[in-house]
Amino acid sequence: MMNQSHINVVILAAGQGTRMKSDKPKVLHELAGAPLVQHVINTSKELKPKYINVVYGHGGEQVQEIINDADITWILQKEQLGTGHAVAQVSDYLNDEELVLILYGDVPLIHIDTLADLLNQAADGIALLTVHLDNPQGYGRIVRDKSGKVKNITEEKDATDDVKKIHEVNTGILAVKANLLKNWLSQLNNNNAQEEYYLTDVIAMAVKDNFTVHTTQPDNEFEVMGVNNRIQLSELERYYQKEQANRIMAAGITLADPARIDIRGKLTHGKDIFIDINTVIEGNVSIGNNVSIGANCVIKDSKIADDVTVLPMSILDNASVGKGSKVGPFARLRPGAVLSDNTHIGNFVEIKKSFIGVGSKINHLTYVGDSLVGKNVNVGAGTITCNYDGANKHQTIIEDNVFIGSATQLVAPVKIGKNATIGAGSTITTDVNEGELAITRVKQKSISGWMRPVKKQ
Ligand code: UD1
Ligand code: MG
Numbered sequence: 238m239m240n241q242s243h244i245n246v247v248i249l250a251a252g253q254g255t256r257m258k259s260d261k262p263k264v265l266h267e268l269a270g271a272p273l274v275q276h277v278i279n280t281s282k283e284l285k286p287k288y289i290n291v292v293y294g295h296g297g298e299q300v301q302e303i304i305n306d307a308d309i310t311w312i313l314q315k316e317q318l319g320t321g322h323a324v325a326q327v328s329d330y331l332n333d334e335e336l337v338l339i340l341y342g343d344v345p346l347i348h349i350d351t352l353a354d355l356l357n358q359a360a361d362g363i364a365l366l367t368v369h370l371d372n373p374q375g376y377g378r379i380v381r382d383k384s385g386k387v388k389n390i391t392e393e394k395d396a397t398d399d400v401k402k403i404h405e406v407n408t409g410i411l412a413v414k415a416n417l418l419k420n421w422l423s424q425l426n427n428n429n430a431q432e433e434y435y436l437t438d439v440i441a442m443a444v445k446d447n448f449t450v451h452t453t454q455p456d457n458e459f460e461v462m463g464v465n466n467r468i469q470l471s472e473l474e475r476y477y478q479k480e481q482a483n484r485i486m487a488a489g490i491t492l493a494d495p496a497r498i499d500i501r502g503k504l505t506h507g508k509d510i511f512i513d514i515n516t517v518i519e520g521n522v523s524i525g526n527n528v529s530i531g532a533n534c535v536i537k538d539s540k541i542a543d544d545v546t547v548l549p550m551s552i553l554d555n556a557s558v559g560k561g562s563k564v565g566p567f568a569r570l571r572p573g574a575v576l577s578d579n580t581h582i583g584n585f586v587e588i589k590k591s592f593i594g595v596g597s598k599i600n601h602l603t604y605v606g607d608s609l610v611g612k613n614v615n616v617g618a619g620t621i622t623c624n625y626d627g628a629n630k631h632q633t634i635i636e637d638n639v640f641i642g643s644a645t646q647l648v649a650p651v652k653i654g655k656n657a658t659i660g661a662g663s664t665i666t667t668d669v670n671e672g673e674l675a676i677t678r679v680k681q682k683s684i685s686g687w688m689r690p691v692k693k694q
Contacts, residue, residue, distance in 0.1 A: 243336050244284055244285075244286035244287060244338055244356065245286060245288045245290070245330075245331055245332070245335040245336070245337050245338070245415065246281045246284070246286045246288065246289045246290065246337075246338045246340060247290045247292065247324055247327050247337060247338070247339050247340070248277050248278070248281070248289065248290065248291045248292065248340045248341070248342050249292050249320060249323050249324070249339065249340070249342060249409075250262075250264045250274050250291050250292060250293050250294075250341075250342030250343070251292050251293055251294030251295075251297075251314040251317050251323055252294070252317060252343065253294070253295060253317070254266075254465070256465045256466040257465075257466060258466075258467075261299070262295070262296035262297070262299060262300050263342075263343055264342040264343055265296075265299065265300060265303055266464065266467075266470060268345050268346075268470065268473055268474050268477060269477050269478070269481075269500065269501045269502075270519055271501070271502075272300075272303060272304065273342060273343055273345045273470075274291065274300065274304065274342040274343075274345075275304060276345035276346065277340050277341070277342055277345055277347070278291075278304065278306065278309065280347055280348070280352070281338075282308070283349045284338070284352060284356070286338070287335065288310060288330065288335075289308060289310065290309070290310045290312050290327045290330055291304075291309055291311055291342065292312050292313075292314050292323045292324070292326055292327060293311060293312070293314070294313070294314050294315075297311065310330060312326050312330070318427070318433060318434050319427065319431070319433030319434035319435055319436070320409070320433075320437070321422060321425045321433075321434035321435050321436040321437075321438060321439070322425075322434035323436070324339060324418070324422060324436055325423075325425070325434065328419050328422055328423075331415040331418065331419060332415060333415050333419075335414075336356060336359060336360075336413070336415070337412065337413050337414070337415050337418050338352065338355070338356060338410075338411075338412045339409070339410060339411050339412070339413075339436070340410055341409050343463045343464045344408070344409070344410070344460075344461060344462065344463045344464075345464070346459055346460050346462070346477055347410065347455070347460045348455065348456070348457075348460050350456075351366065351453070351455045351460055352412075355410065355412045355453050356412050358412070358451040358452075358453050359411075359412035359413060359451065361448075361449075362417060362448040362450075363411065363412070363413040363414070363417065363443050363448055363451070364411065364412050364413075364450070364451040364452065364453060365379070365387065365407065365408075365410075365411045365440070365451070365453075366408045366409075366410040366411065366452070366454070366455065366461065367379050367405050367406060367407060367452045367453075367454060368405070368406060368408055368454055368461050369404050369405050369406075369454070370404055370406055370458070373401075373403065373405075373406045374393065376393060376406035377390040377391060377392045377406060377407035378390065378391050378393070378400050378403040378405065378406055379405040379407060379452070380400060380403065381405075386444075387440060387444065387449075387450035387452060388440075388441070388444055389437075389438075389440050389444065390407045390435075390437035390440045390441075392429065392430070392431070392435060392437065394429075394430035394431055407437060408461035409461075410461065413439070417443070417448070418439065421438075421439040421442040422439065424442060425438055425439070426438075459476040462476075478496075478499055478500065479495065479496070481498075481500045481504075482495035482498055482500075483495070485500075485504065488506070488508070489506070489507065489508030489509060489510065490506060490508075490510045490511075490512060491511045491512070492512050493511070493513045493514045493532075497514040497515050497516075498512060498514075498516050498517075498518070499516075499517045499518070501517065501518065501519045501520075502518065502519050502520040502521055502522065502537075502538075503522070504518050504522050504523075505522070505523040505524075506523065506524040507524065507525045507527070507528075507543065508526055508527075509527045509528075510524055510526070510527070510528045510530070511528075511529045511530070512530045513529075513530060513531050513532040513533075513534075513549070514533070515532055515533045516532075516533070516534045516535075516536065517534075517535045518536050518537075519536070519537035519538065520537050521538055522536050522537070522538065522539055522540075522541075523539075523540050523541065524541045525541060525542045525544070525545070525560070526543045526544070527543055527544050528541055528543065528544070528545045528546070529545075529546045529547065530547045531547055531548045531549035531550070531565060531566065532549040533549055533550050534547055534549065534550065534551045534552070535551075535552045535553070535554075536552075536553045537554045537555065538554065538555045539554065539555060539556045539557065539570070540556075540557040540558070541553075541557075541558045542557075542558060542562070543560050543561075544560055545558050545559075545560070545561065545562050546562075546563045547564045547565055547568075548563070548565030548566040548568075549565060549566045549567075550565065550566050550567045551564050551566065551569070551570075552569045552570070553570045553574075554571055554572055555571070555572035555573060555574075556570035556571070556573075556574040556576070557574070557575045558570070558576045558580075559577040559578035559595070560578040560579070561578050561579040562577075562578065562579060562580045562581065562582070563580075563581045563582070563583075564576070564582045565582070565583070565584065566584050568583065568584065568585075568586050568588075569587045569588070570582065570588050571587065571588065571589040571590070572590065573589060573590030573591065574590070574591060574593075575591070575592045575593065577592075577593060577594050577597070577612075578595050578596075579595055579596045580593050580594075580596065580597050580598070580599075581597075581598040581599070581600055583598075583599065583600035583601050584600075584602070585601065585603075586600070586602065586603045586604075586605075587603070587604045587605070587606075588606075589604075589605070590606060591605050591606060591607065591608040591609070591610060592609050593610045593614075594610055594611040594612035594613070594637065595612045595613070596612055596613045597612065597615070597616070599616040599620075600616075600618070601617075601618035601619070602618050603616055603618065603620045603621065604621045605622050605633075606624040606630075607622070607631065607632050607633065608622050608624070608632065608633040608635065608649075609633075609635070610635045611635060611636045611637035611638070611639065611655070612637045612638070613637060614635050614636075614637065614639045614640075614641070615639075615640050615641065616635075616641045617640075617641050617643035617644070617645065618643045619643050619644040619645075620641050620646075620647070621645075621646050621647070622647045622649060623646050623647065623648045623649060624649045630649075631649035632649055632650055633649045633651055633652075633653075634652040634653065635652075635653045636652070636653060636654050636655040636656075636671070637655050637656070638655060638656045639653050639654075639655070639656065639658070639659070640658045641659045642658070642660050642661030642662065642663065643661045643662070644661055644662045645659050645661065645662065645663050645664075645665065646663070646664045646665065647659075647665050648665060648666045651665055651666065651667065651669075652668045652669070653668070653669045654668070654669055654670045654671035654673070655671045655672070656671060656672045657669045657670065657672060657673050657674070657675065658673075658674045658675070659675050660674065660675065660676030660677075662677075662678050663676050663677040663678060665677065
């Protein structure tokens with residue numbers, strides 16, 4: 238294994254990305270909920286490199302602001318004069334004994350194993366990641382001699398018809414010792430069809446200096462595919478999602494349809510989980526054992542314990558669901574919703590910044606916000622905690638074993654003591670003591686012989 242503390246990663250991200258047709262720099266376009274370049278940074282970090290440099294161009298301030306990572310050295314390439322010129326901007330930051338790994342900010346799905354292999358190959362000088370494409374058009378071709386040794390890389394625009402027939406292409410990703418790279422970069426020129434400083438020209442220089450240019454290939458083509466337009470972005474998104482679906486299925490999750498789940502972040506999970514179609518997982522989500530997630534749920538930065546059932550159309554955001562609970566259909570758990578074990582949160586119920594005690598049930602058409610709800614509480618249909626007075630938020634406390642009748646408003650701040658009962662249709666504005674019945678209903682009047690109005694002719 239390579240000496241990891243000597244890896245210096247250089248991520249090229251200065252390209253304009255004109256074909257994205259966007260005001261946003263290309264590398265900030267998102268794949269699985271994270272900027273393209275973030276994927277490259279995350280994978281780089283797994284290699285535990287000494288440094289990560291990102292070469293940026295126009296719109297770089299935006300990139301720095303969004304990536305906002307103190308571990309990164311940002312290097313401006315004022316003018317985009319080619320990939321060799323881009324890497325040359327980093328020369329002063331490279332120490333001779335380091336192994337430099339060059340990555341592209343718009344090639345997001347490269348695998349850690351592929352990079353580790355490449356770095357190993359480069360131990361005695363230089364290694365290239367290449368790939369055989371059915372259609373090599375547009376790429377730099379890997380030109381080999383009769384014995385099969387790499388001679389050079391020839392860009393499409395500089396290639397003869399014979400060279401254009403080569404299907405082995407340069408992915409752009411390469412690893413090279415820093416002292417060699419710096420020397421070769423200083424010799425680059427732009428005498429070529431595009432009048433650019435080609436990084437690829439260092440290959441012929443290496444050969445001239447009697448180095449063997451090692452090559453290695455990724456397991457999957459999509460690892461080295463770049464994003465130039467929104468169609469390619471969507472294609473890579475699907476590859477990525479398919480890979481994740483396969484991974485979680487292998488680890489104990491049944492998916493109703495692996496093509497209809499999107500994971501935009503990190504899912505940690507147990508086993509015997511069933512996920513129905515169209516679920517979106519965002520941020521950091523953890524799901525315990527024996528959990529069922531219904532169709533069309535969105536689960537973001539939330540924790541779901543064992544034996545939970547989430548019924549269709551539910552939305553969880555920064556919520557936590559205790560063991561054995563049942564949520565939905567059509568439930569919305571907003572940030573700070575903490576459900577204890579064996580709770581039931583039913584249809585059209587919204588919970589925000591509230592703790593719900595063990596075994597409590599809030600089954601229909603209810604809003605509970607800024608509340609502390611005890612154990613075994615039953616909240617009737619259409620209950621509202623009126624937590625906002627137009628300026629400030631106030632707390633509602635509902636103690637253990639309280640029964641709240643339907644269509645009740647609890648005007649916060651207010652506290653309902655243990656075992657209290659609230660009659661249906663009440664508007665509660667002052668605290669209710671333990672064991673009391675509180676009811677604010679207008680006394681019912683029944684008028685016999687009542688005539689309904691009739692429509693005028
Ligand atoms: C490059 C390679 C080619 C390879 C292909 C793979 C060279 C000369 N050619 O070609 O052999 O097959 O990638 O996709 O290296 N960039 C900068 N600054 C620049 C120019 C580019 O940061 O001045 C960045 C771009 O943002 C991009 C990457 O470098 O991420 C590659 O640049 P691009 O212009 O796409 O290179 P290609 O011509 O496609
Ligand atoms: Mg390109």
